[in-house]
Amino acid sequence: MQPGAFRAILVTKGRKTGKEHAVWLRAVSYDNMVYFSRRNEHSDWLKNALVNHTVRVEWDNRSHSGVASLVTDRVLAQKISELKYPGEERAQEVRIVLQIRLDDMNNG
Numbered sequence: 485m486q487p488g489a490f491r492a493i494l495v496t497k498g499r500k501t502g503k504e505h506a507v508w509l510r511a512v513s514y515d516n517m518v519y520f521s522r523r524n525e526h527s528d529w530l531k532n533a534l535v536n537h538t539v540r541v542e543w544d545n546r547s548h549s550g551v552a553s554l555v556t557d558r559v560l561a562q563k564i565s566e567l568k569y570p571g572e573e574r575a576q577e578v579r580i581v582l583q584i585r586l587d588d589m590n591n592g
Contacts, residue, residue, distance in 0.1 A: 485513045485516075486513065487512075487513055487514045487515075487567060488512065488513060488567055488570075489510050489511065489512050489567060489568050489569075489570075490510075490511055490512075490513065490543060491508060491509070491510060491511070491543065492508075492509060492518070492541050492542060492543040493506050493507065493508055493509075493541070493542040493543070494506070494507055494509050494511070494520055494529055494533070494539060494540075494541055494584075495539060495540040495541070495542065496528075496529050496532035496533045496536060496539050496552075497532060497536040497538070497539075498528075498532055498536075499531055499532050499535035499536060505528060505529060505532055506542075507528075507529050509529070510568060511541065511543070512564050512567045512568045514563065514564060514567055517583050517584060517585055517586075518541050518548075518550070518583070518584040518586060519555070519564045519568075519581055519582065519583050519584070520581070520582045520584070521561075521564060521565065521568060521579040521580060521581045521582070522579060522580045523577060523579060523580075524580065525580055530580065530582060533552040533582055534552070534582075537551050537552050537553065538550075538551060538552075539551070539552045539584060541584055541586060548586040548587070548588055549586070549587050549588075550584040550585055550586040550587055551584070551585050551587075552582055552583070552584050553582070553583055553585075554580070554581070554582060554583075555581035555582070555583050560581070561578075561579060561581040564579075564581050565577065565579050565581075
């Protein structure tokens with residue numbers, strides 16, 4: 485998968501209900517990982533993924549399971565913003581970045 489932004493569905497497990505929660509988001513592929521980001525922590529998908537780390541990411545009519553974690557490396561978080569918003573001012577904003585290590589990314 486080439487580095488850059490694309491549209492994907494992130495499926496999390498509700499931290500309160502336990503039900504699946506699916507949302508369309510702009511994702512970023514970089515260094516064999518998929519990333520999602522927010523300006524702040526006020527989103528159900530982010531809160532869910534931080535409580536229940538097992539998630540699914542769907543794009544190109546394929547579903548990929550993976551494990552979510554928060555990015556703490558500020559340099560990496562900045563790189564993801566630049567890939568997500570190339571040439572835009574908001575690429576310089578400090579964002580909360582969630583990384584997904586997909587189980588099958590290295591298997592084709």
